[in-house]
Amino acid sequence: xxxxxxxxxxxxxxxxxxxxxxxxxLLTLAIPxxxxxxxxxxxxxxxxxxxxGVTEFSSTRDGNLWQQSFDYSKAPASRSCTSCHGKDIRQxxxxxxxxxxxxxxAPSINPSRLxxxxxxxxxxxxNCKWTLGRECSPQEKGDLLLWIQSx
Amino acid sequence: xxxxxxIRWPLGGALLSSALVIGLSGFAQQAQSSWWGEGHEExxxxxxxxxxxxxxxxxxxxxxxxxxxxxKAAWQEILSNLDNHFDEDASLDDATRDELASFxxxxxxxxxxxxxxxxxxxxxxxxxxxxxxxxxxxxxxKHDEINHQRMVINNPDVGSFSQCQACHxxxxxxxxxxxxxxxxxxxxxxx
Amino acid sequence: MPCPLFIDEDFAxxxxxxxxxxxxxxxxxxxxxxxxxxxxxxxxxxxxxxHVFAGYGISLLVLFRIFWGFVGTRYARFSDFxxxxxxxKRYLKSLIKRKPEHYTGHNPAGGLMVFILLGALLMQCFLxxxxxxxxGEGPFAGTFLxxxxxxFIEELHDALGHGLLLLIVIHIGGVIVxxxxxxxxxxxxxxxxxxxxxxxxxxDVTHS
Numbered sequence: 001x002x003x004x005x006x007x008x009x010x011x012x013x014x015x016x017x018x019x020x021x022x023x024x025x026l027l028t029l030a031i032p033x034x035x036x037x038x039x040x041x042x043x044x045x046x047x048x049x050x051x052x053g054v055t056e057f058s059s060t061r062d063g064n065l066w067q068q069s070f071d072y073s074k075a076p077a078s079r080s081c082t083s084c085h086g087k088d089i090r091q092x093x094x095x096x097x098x099x100x101x102x103x104x105x106a107p108s109i110n111p112s113r114l115x116x117x118x119x120x121x122x123x124x125x126x127n128c129k130w131t132l133g134r135e136c137s138p139q140e141k142g143d144l145l146l147w148i149q150s151x
Numbered sequence: 152x153x154x155x156x157x158i159r160w161p162l163g164g165a166l167l168s169s170a171l172v173i174g175l176s177g178f179a180q181q182a183q184s185s186w187w188g189e190g191h192e193e194x195x196x197x198x199x200x201x202x203x204x205x206x207x208x209x210x211x212x213x214x215x216x217x218x219x220x221x222x223k224a225a226w227q228e229i230l231s232n233l234d235n236h237f238d239e240d241a242s243l244d245d246a247t248r249d250e251l252a253s254f255x256x257x258x259x260x261x262x263x264x265x266x267x268x269x270x271x272x273x274x275x276x277x278x279x280x281x282x283x284x285x286x287x288x289x290x291x292x293k294h295d296e297i298n299h300q301r302m303v304i305n306n307p308d309v310g311s312f313s314q315c316q317a318c319h320x321x322x323x324x325x326x327x328x329x330x331x332x333x334x335x336x337x338x339x340x341x342x
Numbered sequence: 343m344p345c346p347l348f349i350d351e352d353f354a355x356x357x358x359x360x361x362x363x364x365x366x367x368x369x370x371x372x373x374x375x376x377x378x379x380x381x382x383x384x385x386x387x388x389x390x391x392x393h394v395f396a397g398y399g400i401s402l403l404v405l406f407r408i409f410w411g412f413v414g415t416r417y418a419r420f421s422d423f424x425x426x427x428x429x430x431k432r433y434l435k436s437l438i439k440r441k442p443e444h445y446t447g448h449n450p451a452g453g454l455m456v457f458i459l460l461g462a463l464l465m466q467c468f469l470x471x472x473x474x475x476x477x478g479e480g481p482f483a484g485t486f487l488x489x490x491x492x493x494f495i496e497e498l499h500d501a502l503g504h505g506l507l508l509l510i511v512i513h514i515g516g517v518i519v520x521x522x523x524x525x526x527x528x529x530x531x532x533x534x535x536x537x538x539x540x541x542x543x544x545x546d547v548t549h550s
Contacts, residue, residue: 074238097239098213099310118244126240159413163367166406167374174378174399177385177392269477274492288493329387 039107041117042145049138057139059146066147070132079131089151106151114149198264200325204250208243210323214316216284217325218258219268225280226255285312297334308335345544361539363446364532365415367406372532375403375463379510386503394474401467404460417446423453430454442523444540449520455513462506469499 046057067087069080076083076096084102085093090109093102107113114120124144128136136144197217209215218226230252234242243251258264260271274288275281284290294312303309308317315322318340321331332340345359364372382396411420425433430450436443443449448456475482476491521528531537 095212099314100211100213102211122243126242129240155413159410160367163406163410163414166402166409167367167370170399170402170406171374171378172399173402174374174381174396177381177389177395180391180395181389273476273496274494292493292496 049142052138054139057142059150195327197325218255220284222261223259225282360536363537364535368418397470423448425450466502
């Protein structure tokens, strides 16, 4: 499994250590820990996808899906996740039709991402349909979530 | 005729003085409303523009166009075709859609919360209105001095009339007063 | 001084060369209209209260002028300056020949302008009130007139506003031309109310 328990939360439980050690630890751990931090919302969704028959998720496989282009008869004729979100989701995106700014998707930059189950479901459904012309499979959805979470 | 030549002076005087008093009273009202802060309701300022569901659901891909810009029938039309929303899938779950519907109905341009935006109902069929704000007669009239090609379409920072916020600096707060207009690469709009 | 001095019944020396033409109400009306028109014109896109109430004021001024046109003093009455087409043509021709016919009150061209301006102003105020009736405001709110509150009427209101401005320019031009040709400051006459009495009327001492 790619998801390892969050080590920083364990440090916090050994309560009597002096405050500065704790903060120093938190600071140093905070940076690498985001990629692996257990996100209960994502966990829940992955569990659901597993129950639909997916055995293993990979955050690298969907890195490909993120870049992949799909052809359309209607404009924009070539569509990809990057059309609006960009290649680097730690940066702001730009809606390809309305030019509206899209806040970074990466939870490391924008911690409010991947925290609202309703929103995740809504956007996965809409945006898969827009980009791929169909809803994503549970496998694709899980892979995408993991990839986004790692950014 | 004898009577009228007697009362013509007081009558004429009353008419003349009331004309002047009323004619100048607009200044007093203006001054009063700006001194007491009531001016906020006077301008193009949409009431309850900060509704979180509205901002979240309508403001993700484009600015959350204030409910006051379109009449009820237009919002109804838009909400019942969210799966093909100007060629995009913007479908919502029923609960969210109903919540939005009640907010939009309550603040539409033909609702009691329209305020000054009531003017956006001018010249349109309320039962069969256009669903694009830019097709409203009042919108066209208010933007007839804007050079569409130079200031909008070929302006790299605007691109389309649908980008309210490009020039209306406080559009996302529902404020469209003329003194908040700043056309990128052209400057403030002083008319 | 066009008229000789004379001595009245009380043996006082009198100068009869000036004649009262514009009564105080005509003059107050005129300059109030100037003020309110400037306000209405300048606020066309600005604060709506100021524009709308200036318009109400102008409506009342026009109503007053119509009233005064029937019951006012001699030179204020419509009957004094409602000339036929023939007199208007003759007057304009006399202007071109630089030998203008003399009229104590409004000359035929000026009189025509009064009617045109009053009519246009009345129309303009009416259109303005039709427009705001669509927003549930003004005296026509809630009447059938509110269905005419549309951008076409607004364009018409705009156009008529500029038309009025043009009429005013012509009016001012006419006043300046007539003042020069008659050698009489007509603008001052609208302030003081007095004009020079023509020589042939010097013996006429009856007051209006």
